[in-house]
Amino acid sequence: MRVLGVDPGLTRCGIGVVETGAGRAVTFVDVGVVRSGPDLPLERRLLAVADEVERWVARLRPDVVAVERVFSQHNVRTVMGTAQASGVVALIAARAGLPVAFHTPSEVKAAVTGEGRAGKAQVATMVTKVLGLDAPPKPADAADALALAICHCWRSPMLDRMAQAQARAAEIAEVHKARLTQARATQEDGSPTAAQQWAAARAAAQSRPAGSWTASGDVRRGPGGRR
Amino acid sequence: MRVLGVDPGLTRCGIGVVETGAGRAVTFVDVGVVRSGPDLPLERRLLAVADEVERWVARLRPDVVAVERVFSQHNVRTVMGTAQASGVVALIAARAGLPVAFHTPSEVKAAVTGEGRAGKAQVATMVTKVLGLDAPPKPADAADALALAICHCWRSPMLDRMAQAQARAAEIAEVHKARLTQARATQEDGSPTAAQQWAAARAAAQSRPAGSWTASGDVRRGPGGRR
Numbered sequence: 001m002r003v004l005g006v007d008p009g010l011t012r013c014g015i016g017v018v019e020t021g022a023g024r025a026v027t028f029v030d031v032g033v034v035r036s037g038p039d040l041p042l043e044r045r046l047l048a049v050a051d052e053v054e055r056w057v058a059r060l061r062p063d064v065v066a067v068e069r070v071f072s073q074h075n076v077r078t079v080m081g082t083a084q085a086s087g088v089v090a091l092i093a094a095r096a097g098l099p100v101a102f103h104t105p106s107e108v109k110a111a112v113t114g115e116g117r118a119g120k121a122q123v124a125t126m127v128t129k130v131l132g133l134d135a136p137p138k139p140a141d142a143a144d145a146l147a148l149a150i151c152h153c154w155r156s157p158m159l160d161r162m163a164q165a166q167a168r169a170a171e172i173a174e175v176h177k178a179r180l181t182q183a184r185a186t187q188e189d190g191s192p193t194a195a196q197q198w199a200a201a202r203a204a205a206q207s208r209p210a211g212s213w214t215a216s217g218d219v220r221r222g223p224g225g226r227r
Numbered sequence: 228m229r230v231l232g233v234d235p236g237l238t239r240c241g242i243g244v245v246e247t248g249a250g251r252a253v254t255f256v257d258v259g260v261v262r263s264g265p266d267l268p269l270e271r272r273l274l275a276v277a278d279e280v281e282r283w284v285a286r287l288r289p290d291v292v293a294v295e296r297v298f299s300q301h302n303v304r305t306v307m308g309t310a311q312a313s314g315v316v317a318l319i320a321a322r323a324g325l326p327v328a329f330h331t332p333s334e335v336k337a338a339v340t341g342e343g344r345a346g347k348a349q350v351a352t353m354v355t356k357v358l359g360l361d362a363p364p365k366p367a368d369a370a371d372a373l374a375l376a377i378c379h380c381w382r383s384p385m386l387d388r389m390a391q392a393q394a395r396a397a398e399i400a401e402v403h404k405a406r407l408t409q410a411r412a413t414q415e416d417g418s419p420t421a422a423q424q425w426a427a428a429r430a431a432a433q434s435r436p437a438g439s440w441t442a443s444g445d446v447r448r449g450p451g452g453r454r
Contacts, residue, residue, distance in 0.1 A: 042329070043321035050318050070307055080297055083307050084314025091277050091315050094270035102269070 005149030014145030231289035232376030241372030293379035
Protein backbone atom coordinates (compact mmCIF):
# COMPACT_ATOMS: atom_id res chain seq x y z
CA MET A 1 0.00 0.00 0.00
CA ARG A 2 1.33 3.42 -0.96
CA VAL A 3 0.19 6.32 1.24
CA LEU A 4 0.38 10.05 0.47
CA GLY A 5 0.29 11.99 3.73
CA VAL A 6 -0.56 15.70 3.83
CA ASP A 7 0.02 18.10 6.71
CA PRO A 8 -2.36 20.81 5.44
CA GLY A 9 -1.47 24.49 5.57
CA LEU A 10 -1.27 27.61 3.44
CA THR A 11 2.16 29.04 4.30
CA ARG A 12 3.70 25.56 4.33
CA CYS A 13 1.87 22.36 3.32
CA GLY A 14 3.88 19.17 3.89
CA ILE A 15 3.52 16.21 1.50
CA GLY A 16 5.12 12.82 2.22
CA VAL A 17 4.79 9.47 0.50
CA VAL A 18 5.65 6.07 2.03
CA GLU A 19 4.97 2.45 1.19
CA THR A 20 4.17 -0.47 3.48
CA GLY A 21 6.43 -3.51 3.41
CA ALA A 22 6.43 -6.74 5.43
CA GLY A 23 5.01 -6.38 8.97
CA ARG A 24 5.53 -2.89 10.33
CA ALA A 25 8.27 -2.02 7.80
CA VAL A 26 7.60 1.26 5.99
CA THR A 27 9.77 2.56 3.16
CA PHE A 28 10.34 6.18 2.16
CA VAL A 29 9.23 7.28 -1.31
CA ASP A 30 9.33 11.10 -1.43
CA VAL A 31 8.78 14.24 0.62
CA GLY A 32 8.22 17.93 -0.13
CA VAL A 33 6.55 21.17 0.88
CA VAL A 34 4.23 23.56 -0.97
CA ARG A 35 4.72 27.18 0.05
CA SER A 36 2.61 30.25 -0.65
CA GLY A 37 2.99 33.81 0.60
CA PRO A 38 0.40 35.53 2.81
CA ASP A 39 0.28 38.42 0.27
CA LEU A 40 -1.45 36.15 -2.28
CA PRO A 41 -5.28 36.03 -2.32
CA LEU A 42 -6.61 33.01 -0.40
CA GLU A 43 -7.96 31.29 -3.53
CA ARG A 44 -4.50 31.47 -5.18
CA ARG A 45 -2.91 29.89 -2.10
CA LEU A 46 -5.49 27.07 -2.14
CA LEU A 47 -4.84 26.65 -5.87
CA ALA A 48 -1.09 26.26 -5.21
CA VAL A 49 -1.81 23.47 -2.68
CA ALA A 50 -4.35 21.75 -4.97
CA ASP A 51 -2.14 21.87 -8.07
CA GLU A 52 0.89 20.48 -6.24
CA VAL A 53 -1.04 17.67 -4.51
CA GLU A 54 -2.58 16.79 -7.88
CA ARG A 55 0.90 16.57 -9.45
CA TRP A 56 2.10 14.32 -6.61
CA VAL A 57 -0.94 12.03 -6.95
CA ALA A 58 -0.39 11.76 -10.74
CA ARG A 59 3.36 11.14 -10.38
CA LEU A 60 3.43 8.74 -7.42
CA ARG A 61 -0.01 7.09 -7.73
CA PRO A 62 -0.82 6.49 -4.03
CA ASP A 63 -3.58 4.04 -2.99
CA VAL A 64 -4.87 6.34 -0.26
CA VAL A 65 -4.45 9.93 0.93
CA ALA A 66 -4.02 10.56 4.68
CA VAL A 67 -4.78 14.08 5.92
CA GLU A 68 -4.42 15.61 9.34
CA ARG A 69 -7.81 16.15 10.96
CA VAL A 70 -7.99 19.84 11.86
CA PHE A 71 -9.41 20.95 15.19
CA SER A 72 -10.85 24.39 15.75
CA GLN A 73 -9.57 24.48 19.33
CA HIS A 74 -5.95 25.10 18.28
CA ASN A 75 -4.75 28.50 17.07
CA VAL A 76 -8.02 30.06 15.94
CA ARG A 77 -6.20 32.59 13.72
CA THR A 78 -4.70 30.07 11.30
CA VAL A 79 -7.11 27.15 11.72
CA MET A 80 -9.58 28.33 9.06
CA GLY A 81 -6.87 28.42 6.36
CA THR A 82 -5.66 24.99 7.48
CA ALA A 83 -9.20 23.58 7.32
CA GLN A 84 -9.71 25.08 3.85
CA ALA A 85 -6.41 23.56 2.66
CA SER A 86 -7.41 20.15 4.07
CA GLY A 87 -10.76 20.38 2.24
CA VAL A 88 -8.98 21.12 -1.01
CA VAL A 89 -6.62 18.15 -0.52
CA ALA A 90 -9.58 15.82 0.20
CA LEU A 91 -11.30 17.08 -2.96
CA ILE A 92 -8.23 16.42 -5.13
CA ALA A 93 -8.04 12.88 -3.71
CA ALA A 94 -11.77 12.30 -4.34
CA ARG A 95 -11.42 13.54 -7.91
CA ALA A 96 -8.60 11.02 -8.43
CA GLY A 97 -10.92 8.29 -7.06
CA LEU A 98 -8.80 7.80 -3.93
CA PRO A 99 -10.12 7.20 -0.40
CA VAL A 100 -9.18 9.81 2.21
CA ALA A 101 -8.33 8.97 5.82
CA PHE A 102 -8.21 11.59 8.55
CA HIS A 103 -6.01 11.18 11.61
CA THR A 104 -5.81 13.61 14.53
CA PRO A 105 -2.42 15.07 15.55
CA SER A 106 -2.44 13.00 18.76
CA GLU A 107 -3.22 9.79 16.83
CA VAL A 108 -0.22 10.52 14.60
CA LYS A 109 2.09 11.29 17.53
CA ALA A 110 0.90 8.21 19.47
CA ALA A 111 1.37 5.94 16.43
CA VAL A 112 4.89 7.19 15.66
CA THR A 113 6.34 7.92 19.13
CA GLY A 114 4.02 6.02 21.48
CA GLU A 115 3.07 9.31 23.16
CA GLY A 116 0.08 11.40 22.02
CA ARG A 117 1.62 14.63 23.35
CA ALA A 118 5.09 14.17 21.83
CA GLY A 119 6.92 17.26 20.53
CA LYS A 120 7.76 18.07 16.92
CA ALA A 121 11.44 17.12 17.38
CA GLN A 122 10.52 13.71 18.81
CA VAL A 123 8.17 13.04 15.87
CA ALA A 124 10.91 14.03 13.38
CA THR A 125 13.44 11.77 15.15
CA MET A 126 11.11 8.76 15.00
CA VAL A 127 10.22 9.43 11.32
CA THR A 128 13.96 9.52 10.53
CA LYS A 129 14.52 6.20 12.38
CA VAL A 130 11.46 4.38 10.99
CA LEU A 131 12.26 5.34 7.39
CA GLY A 132 16.05 4.91 7.81
CA LEU A 133 16.79 8.45 6.61
CA ASP A 134 20.21 10.13 6.96
CA ALA A 135 18.74 13.25 8.58
CA PRO A 136 15.33 14.47 9.84
CA PRO A 137 13.22 15.86 6.95
CA LYS A 138 12.92 19.65 7.07
CA PRO A 139 10.85 21.75 7.61
CA ALA A 140 8.76 20.19 10.40
CA ASP A 141 5.73 20.14 8.04
CA ALA A 142 7.58 17.67 5.77
CA ALA A 143 8.35 15.38 8.73
CA ASP A 144 4.73 15.70 9.90
CA ALA A 145 3.42 14.64 6.48
CA LEU A 146 5.63 11.52 6.59
CA ALA A 147 4.51 10.83 10.19
CA LEU A 148 0.90 11.02 9.03
CA ALA A 149 1.58 8.54 6.20
CA ILE A 150 3.38 6.16 8.60
CA CYS A 151 0.51 6.52 11.08
CA HIS A 152 -1.94 5.51 8.36
CA CYS A 153 0.13 2.44 7.43
CA TRP A 154 0.08 1.25 11.04
CA ARG A 155 -3.44 2.30 12.02
CA SER A 156 -5.32 1.21 8.90
CA PRO A 157 -5.07 -2.60 9.45
CA MET A 158 -6.44 -2.01 12.97
CA LEU A 159 -9.15 0.32 11.66
CA ASP A 160 -10.03 -2.26 8.98
CA ARG A 161 -10.36 -4.98 11.65
CA MET A 162 -12.52 -2.65 13.75
CA ALA A 163 -14.75 -1.91 10.76
CA GLN A 164 -15.05 -5.65 10.04
CA ALA A 165 -15.89 -6.37 13.68
CA GLN A 166 -18.53 -3.62 13.66
CA ALA A 167 -20.02 -4.98 10.41
CA ARG A 168 -20.08 -8.49 11.94
CA ALA A 169 -21.75 -7.16 15.12
CA ALA A 170 -24.37 -5.37 13.04
CA GLU A 171 -24.99 -8.59 11.07
CA ILE A 172 -25.44 -10.62 14.27
CA ALA A 173 -27.83 -7.99 15.66
CA GLU A 174 -29.80 -8.19 12.41
CA VAL A 175 -30.06 -11.99 12.62
CA HIS A 176 -31.11 -11.78 16.29
CA LYS A 177 -33.78 -9.21 15.43
CA ALA A 178 -35.09 -11.42 12.60
CA ARG A 179 -35.31 -14.42 15.00
CA LEU A 180 -37.18 -12.35 17.59
CA THR A 181 -39.66 -11.21 14.93
CA GLN A 182 -40.09 -14.81 13.81
CA ALA A 183 -40.61 -15.97 17.42
CA ARG A 184 -43.32 -13.33 17.95
CA ALA A 185 -45.03 -14.35 14.68
CA THR A 186 -44.98 -18.03 15.79
CA GLN A 187 -46.65 -17.02 19.07
CA GLU A 188 -49.47 -15.30 17.17
CA ASP A 189 -50.00 -18.58 15.24
CA GLY A 190 -50.74 -20.29 18.57
CA SER A 191 -47.58 -22.40 18.37
CA PRO A 192 -45.22 -22.42 21.44
CA THR A 193 -43.09 -19.26 21.98
CA ALA A 194 -39.32 -19.39 22.51
CA ALA A 195 -39.95 -18.83 26.24
CA GLN A 196 -42.42 -21.73 26.35
CA GLN A 197 -39.91 -23.96 24.49
CA TRP A 198 -37.22 -23.00 27.02
CA ALA A 199 -39.50 -23.77 29.99
CA ALA A 200 -40.40 -27.16 28.47
CA ALA A 201 -36.71 -28.05 27.96
CA ARG A 202 -35.90 -26.97 31.52
CA ALA A 203 -38.72 -29.11 32.94
CA ALA A 204 -37.48 -32.11 30.92
CA ALA A 205 -33.94 -31.63 32.26
CA GLN A 206 -35.14 -31.42 35.87
CA SER A 207 -37.07 -34.68 35.49
CA ARG A 208 -33.78 -36.51 34.61
CA PRO A 209 -32.13 -38.71 37.32
CA ALA A 210 -29.93 -36.72 39.78
CA GLY A 211 -26.29 -36.32 38.71
CA SER A 212 -26.95 -36.31 35.00
CA TRP A 213 -26.65 -32.50 34.99
CA THR A 214 -24.93 -30.77 37.86
CA ALA A 215 -23.23 -27.46 38.42
CA SER A 216 -19.85 -29.20 38.14
CA GLY A 217 -20.74 -30.66 34.74
CA ASP A 218 -20.15 -29.05 31.36
CA VAL A 219 -22.73 -26.27 31.28
CA ARG A 220 -22.74 -26.39 27.49
CA ARG A 221 -24.58 -29.71 27.83
CA GLY A 222 -27.43 -27.97 29.70
CA PRO A 223 -31.12 -27.87 28.76
CA GLY A 224 -31.89 -27.05 25.15
CA GLY A 225 -28.46 -28.37 24.06
CA ARG A 226 -27.07 -24.82 23.77
CA ARG A 227 -23.55 -24.50 22.35
CA MET B 228 -21.39 42.35 -13.05
CA ARG B 229 -22.72 38.86 -12.37
CA VAL B 230 -22.06 37.46 -8.90
CA LEU B 231 -22.30 33.84 -7.76
CA GLY B 232 -22.78 33.75 -3.99
CA VAL B 233 -22.13 30.62 -1.95
CA ASP B 234 -23.24 29.92 1.61
CA PRO B 235 -20.82 27.04 2.23
CA GLY B 236 -21.87 23.87 4.01
CA LEU B 237 -21.87 20.09 3.69
CA THR B 238 -25.44 19.13 4.59
CA ARG B 239 -26.83 22.12 2.66
CA CYS B 240 -24.74 24.48 0.51
CA GLY B 241 -26.66 27.45 -0.90
CA ILE B 242 -25.83 28.86 -4.35
CA GLY B 243 -27.36 32.09 -5.64
CA VAL B 244 -26.63 34.19 -8.71
CA VAL B 245 -27.57 37.85 -9.20
CA GLU B 246 -26.61 40.60 -11.59
CA THR B 247 -26.04 44.31 -10.95
CA GLY B 248 -28.13 46.82 -12.85
CA ALA B 249 -28.29 50.62 -12.72
CA GLY B 250 -27.47 52.09 -9.28
CA ARG B 251 -28.36 49.73 -6.47
CA ALA B 252 -30.71 47.63 -8.63
CA VAL B 253 -29.90 43.91 -8.49
CA THR B 254 -31.66 41.29 -10.59
CA PHE B 255 -32.23 37.64 -9.77
CA VAL B 256 -30.63 35.01 -12.03
CA ASP B 257 -30.88 31.63 -10.27
CA VAL B 258 -30.78 29.93 -6.87
CA GLY B 259 -30.27 26.38 -5.62
CA VAL B 260 -28.93 24.13 -2.90
CA VAL B 261 -26.45 21.22 -2.94
CA ARG B 262 -27.23 18.57 -0.37
CA SER B 263 -25.18 15.62 0.87
CA GLY B 264 -25.90 13.13 3.62
CA PRO B 265 -23.78 12.82 6.77
CA ASP B 266 -23.36 9.08 6.05
CA LEU B 267 -21.16 9.85 3.02
CA PRO B 268 -17.37 10.09 3.51
CA LEU B 269 -16.23 13.72 3.89
CA GLU B 270 -14.33 13.74 0.57
CA ARG B 271 -17.49 12.62 -1.28
CA ARG B 272 -19.48 15.47 0.31
CA LEU B 273 -16.81 18.00 -0.71
CA LEU B 274 -16.85 16.50 -4.21
CA ALA B 275 -20.63 17.01 -4.42
CA VAL B 276 -20.21 20.70 -3.51
CA ALA B 277 -17.27 21.19 -5.91
CA ASP B 278 -18.97 19.47 -8.86
CA GLU B 279 -22.18 21.46 -8.44
CA VAL B 280 -20.44 24.84 -8.04
CA GLU B 281 -18.35 23.99 -11.11
CA ARG B 282 -21.53 23.27 -13.11
CA TRP B 283 -23.07 26.58 -11.98
CA VAL B 284 -19.92 28.51 -12.93
CA ALA B 285 -19.84 26.87 -16.39
CA ARG B 286 -23.57 27.40 -16.96
CA LEU B 287 -24.01 30.96 -15.62
CA ARG B 288 -20.51 32.39 -16.17
CA PRO B 289 -20.25 34.76 -13.18
CA ASP B 290 -17.58 37.50 -13.03
CA VAL B 291 -16.83 36.91 -9.38
CA VAL B 292 -17.59 34.36 -6.65
CA ALA B 293 -18.62 35.65 -3.21
CA VAL B 294 -18.23 33.23 -0.30
CA GLU B 295 -19.18 33.56 3.34
CA ARG B 296 -16.12 34.02 5.53
CA VAL B 297 -16.24 31.26 8.12
CA PHE B 298 -15.42 31.99 11.76
CA SER B 299 -14.24 29.33 14.15
CA GLN B 300 -16.09 30.95 17.06
CA HIS B 301 -19.52 29.73 15.91
CA ASN B 302 -20.64 26.13 16.36
CA VAL B 303 -17.28 24.37 16.68
CA ARG B 304 -18.83 21.01 15.74
CA THR B 305 -19.81 21.93 12.17
CA VAL B 306 -17.40 24.79 11.47
CA MET B 307 -14.59 22.57 10.16
CA GLY B 308 -16.83 21.06 7.46
CA THR B 309 -18.07 24.53 6.55
CA ALA B 310 -14.49 25.83 6.28
CA GLN B 311 -13.51 22.84 4.12
CA ALA B 312 -16.50 23.45 1.84
CA SER B 313 -15.60 27.15 1.52
CA GLY B 314 -12.02 26.19 0.60
CA VAL B 315 -13.30 23.87 -2.10
CA VAL B 316 -15.58 26.60 -3.51
CA ALA B 317 -12.67 29.09 -3.58
CA LEU B 318 -10.54 26.52 -5.40
CA ILE B 319 -13.20 25.90 -8.06
CA ALA B 320 -13.46 29.67 -8.63
CA ALA B 321 -9.66 30.02 -8.86
CA ARG B 322 -9.47 27.17 -11.37
CA ALA B 323 -12.08 28.99 -13.48
CA GLY B 324 -9.90 32.12 -13.29
CA LEU B 325 -12.46 33.99 -11.18
CA PRO B 326 -11.69 36.30 -8.26
CA VAL B 327 -13.12 35.30 -4.89
CA ALA B 328 -14.49 37.76 -2.34
CA PHE B 329 -15.14 36.81 1.28
CA HIS B 330 -17.77 38.58 3.36
CA THR B 331 -18.54 37.90 7.02
CA PRO B 332 -22.10 36.98 8.07
CA SER B 333 -22.48 40.37 9.81
CA GLU B 334 -21.28 42.25 6.70
CA VAL B 335 -23.93 40.39 4.68
CA LYS B 336 -26.69 41.07 7.21
CA ALA B 337 -25.69 44.74 7.54
CA ALA B 338 -25.58 45.21 3.75
CA VAL B 339 -28.98 43.61 3.15
CA THR B 340 -30.99 44.61 6.25
CA GLY B 341 -28.98 47.51 7.70
CA GLU B 342 -28.45 45.51 10.90
CA GLY B 343 -25.41 43.25 11.44
CA ARG B 344 -27.29 41.04 13.91
CA ALA B 345 -30.45 40.56 11.83
CA GLY B 346 -32.17 37.15 11.95
CA LYS B 347 -32.48 34.64 9.12
CA ALA B 348 -36.14 35.56 8.47
CA GLN B 349 -35.31 39.28 8.16
CA VAL B 350 -32.50 38.50 5.67
CA ALA B 351 -34.85 36.30 3.62
CA THR B 352 -37.53 39.03 3.63
CA MET B 353 -35.07 41.67 2.37
CA VAL B 354 -33.66 39.32 -0.30
CA THR B 355 -37.23 38.71 -1.52
CA LYS B 356 -37.91 42.48 -1.65
CA VAL B 357 -34.61 43.49 -3.27
CA LEU B 358 -34.88 40.86 -6.00
CA GLY B 359 -38.67 41.28 -6.44
CA LEU B 360 -39.37 37.58 -5.85
CA ASP B 361 -42.86 36.16 -5.25
CA ALA B 362 -41.82 34.29 -2.09
CA PRO B 363 -38.70 33.99 0.10
CA PRO B 364 -36.22 31.45 -1.36
CA LYS B 365 -36.11 28.21 0.66
CA PRO B 366 -34.24 26.75 2.48
CA ALA B 367 -32.52 29.57 4.42
CA ASP B 368 -29.19 28.58 2.85
CA ALA B 369 -30.54 29.53 -0.60
CA ALA B 370 -31.67 32.95 0.70
CA ASP B 371 -28.28 33.40 2.42
CA ALA B 372 -26.42 32.68 -0.82
CA LEU B 373 -28.48 35.36 -2.61
CA ALA B 374 -27.90 37.78 0.30
CA LEU B 375 -24.18 37.18 -0.04
CA ALA B 376 -24.29 37.92 -3.77
CA ILE B 377 -26.34 41.11 -3.17
CA CYS B 378 -23.91 42.14 -0.42
CA HIS B 379 -21.03 41.76 -2.87
CA CYS B 380 -22.80 43.89 -5.50
CA TRP B 381 -23.25 46.70 -2.97
CA ARG B 382 -19.96 46.40 -1.08
CA SER B 383 -17.57 45.86 -3.99
CA PRO B 384 -17.67 49.44 -5.42
CA MET B 385 -16.83 50.72 -1.90
CA LEU B 386 -14.12 48.06 -1.47
CA ASP B 387 -12.71 48.97 -4.89
CA ARG B 388 -12.55 52.64 -3.91
CA MET B 389 -10.87 51.67 -0.62
CA ALA B 390 -8.32 49.53 -2.49
CA GLN B 391 -7.65 52.41 -4.93
CA ALA B 392 -7.19 54.84 -2.02
CA GLN B 393 -4.81 52.40 -0.31
CA ALA B 394 -2.83 51.93 -3.53
CA ARG B 395 -2.65 55.73 -3.97
CA ALA B 396 -1.48 56.16 -0.34
CA ALA B 397 1.19 53.49 -0.85
CA GLU B 398 2.31 55.27 -4.04
CA ILE B 399 2.59 58.63 -2.24
CA ALA B 400 4.55 56.99 0.60
CA GLU B 401 6.88 55.47 -2.01
CA VAL B 402 7.48 58.86 -3.69
CA HIS B 403 8.09 60.47 -0.28
CA LYS B 404 10.60 57.77 0.63
CA ALA B 405 12.41 58.19 -2.70
CA ARG B 406 12.62 61.98 -2.12
CA LEU B 407 14.00 61.46 1.39
CA THR B 408 16.64 59.06 0.07
CA GLN B 409 17.55 61.59 -2.64
CA ALA B 410 17.74 64.39 -0.06
CA ARG B 411 20.11 62.31 2.10
CA ALA B 412 22.30 61.50 -0.94
CA THR B 413 22.42 65.24 -1.83
CA GLN B 414 23.53 65.99 1.73
CA GLU B 415 26.44 63.56 1.41
CA ASP B 416 27.49 65.40 -1.79
CA GLY B 417 27.90 68.59 0.29
CA SER B 418 24.96 70.28 -1.42
CA PRO B 419 22.23 71.87 0.81
CA THR B 420 19.89 69.46 2.63
CA ALA B 421 16.11 69.66 2.41
CA ALA B 422 16.12 71.19 5.91
CA GLN B 423 18.64 73.80 4.83
CA GLN B 424 16.58 74.56 1.71
CA TRP B 425 13.47 74.91 3.91
CA ALA B 426 15.28 77.28 6.31
CA ALA B 427 16.52 79.37 3.38
CA ALA B 428 13.00 79.57 1.88
CA ARG B 429 11.59 80.54 5.30
CA ALA B 430 14.21 83.26 5.77
CA ALA B 431 13.40 84.62 2.28
CA ALA B 432 9.66 84.67 3.10
CA GLN B 433 10.24 86.49 6.39
CA SER B 434 12.27 89.16 4.61
CA ARG B 435 9.25 89.97 2.33
CA PRO B 436 7.13 93.04 3.09
CA ALA B 437 4.51 92.45 5.80
CA GLY B 438 1.10 91.28 4.45
CA SER B 439 2.44 89.33 1.51
CA TRP B 440 1.99 86.07 3.51
CA THR B 441 -0.35 86.01 6.47
CA ALA B 442 -2.28 83.38 8.37
CA SER B 443 -5.50 84.52 6.63
CA GLY B 444 -3.94 84.03 3.19
CA ASP B 445 -3.95 80.83 1.14
CA VAL B 446 -1.50 78.63 3.02
CA ARG B 447 -0.68 76.79 -0.16
CA ARG B 448 1.20 79.92 -1.26
CA GLY B 449 3.48 79.55 1.75
CA PRO B 450 7.32 79.25 1.75
CA GLY B 451 8.83 76.81 -0.73
CA GLY B 452 5.73 77.09 -2.95
CA ARG B 453 4.35 73.78 -1.58
CA ARG B 454 1.19 72.44 -3.23
